[in-house]
Amino acid sequence: MAQLIGKRLTKSFYIQEDVVQLSKDLLGKVLVTNFDNQVTAGKIVETEAYRAPDDKACHAYQNLCTNRTKIMFEEGGIAYVYLCYGIHHLFNVVTAKKGMAHAILIRAIEPLDNLELMLSRRSKSKANRQLTGGPGVMSKALGITTKFTGVTLLSKDSPIWIEDRGFNVAEENIIASPRVGVDYAEECALWDWRFRIKDSKWTSPAK
DNA sequence: AAGAGGATGAACT
DNA sequence: GTTCATCCTCTTG
Numbered sequence: 001m002a003q004l005i006g007k008r009l010t011k012s013f014y015i016q017e018d019v020v021q022l023s024k025d026l027l028g029k030v031l032v033t034n035f036d037n038q039v040t041a042g043k044i045v046e047t048e049a050y051r052a053p054d055d056k057a058c059h060a061y062q063n064l065c066t067n068r069t070k071i072m073f074e075e076g077g078i079a080y081v082y083l084c085y086g087i088h089h090l091f092n093v094v095t096a097k098k099g100m101a102h103a104i105l106i107r108a109i110e111p112l113d114n115l116e117l118m119l120s121r122r123s124k125s126k127a128n129r130q131l132t133g134g135p136g137v138m139s140k141a142l143g144i145t146t147k148f149t150g151v152t153l154l155s156k157d158s159p160i161w162i163e164d165r166g167f168n169v170a171e172e173n174i175i176a177s178p179r180v181g182v183d184y185a186e187e188c189a190l191w192d193w194r195f196r197i198k199d200s201k202w203t204s205p206a207k
Numbered sequence: 208a209a210g211a212g213g214a215t216g217a218a219c220t
Numbered sequence: 221g222t223t224c225a226t227c228c229t230c231t232t233g
Binding site (some may be wrong): 048050052057058059065082084085086087088090092096104107130134135136137180181182184 | 214217
């Protein structure tokens with residue numbers, strides 16, 4: 001029971017090469033998961049860009065290609081899911097053309113469809129920022145785990161895709177800030193590659 | 208073959 | 221504000 005309310009983003013969107021611009025374009029788009037006959041969806045309100053080879057915070061820095069990172073070198077339009085601290089599943093969208101390891105980490109969403117299931121997956125009873133605000137908990141609410149790494153977002157029977165439901169986010173409503181948790185990346189840690197929708201109550205407050 | 212550390216979150220004081 | 225859970229991936233030997 002695919003529940004395509006908006007327009008699914010196509011390959012032409014994902015293969016654009018400006019991963020920073022794409023990260024801003026993803027704000028307001030809707031991330032949908034659909035498996036085990038259960039659909040959940042939420043509006044993307046916070047993203048972060050990662051770009052090999054020059055970004056030290058990117059797993060594929062200097063085009064380092066391993067079993068884990070080789071997913072990022074594929075053509076844009078697939079998922080890169082990675083386990084952090086042995087606990088949290090972090091969902092990324094691979095972008096750009098084959099051979100360019102660019103990815104966008106989705107950090108927070110605003111719940112839209114099937115709030116009940118998201119609450120249940122998070123063992124919570126109230127919908128607030130703690131439900132889907134943060135890359136680890138967002139994946140948990142949507143049921144995303146590392147087993148989805150490498151799946152396409154383009155097929156009509158994909159378990160995960162991103163669609164456009166017509167939410168428009170104006171440039172002046174986008175807040176850019178430095179990425180967190182990447183202090184080891186030295187000067188790259190200062191790049192304003194984290195983007196969120198201004199005044200969204202579903203992200204942490206801007207600094 | 209083994210060890211260190213990480214794109215975090217939750218539960219504490 | 222601090223602490224720690226917990227396991228995969230990469231590096232080194």
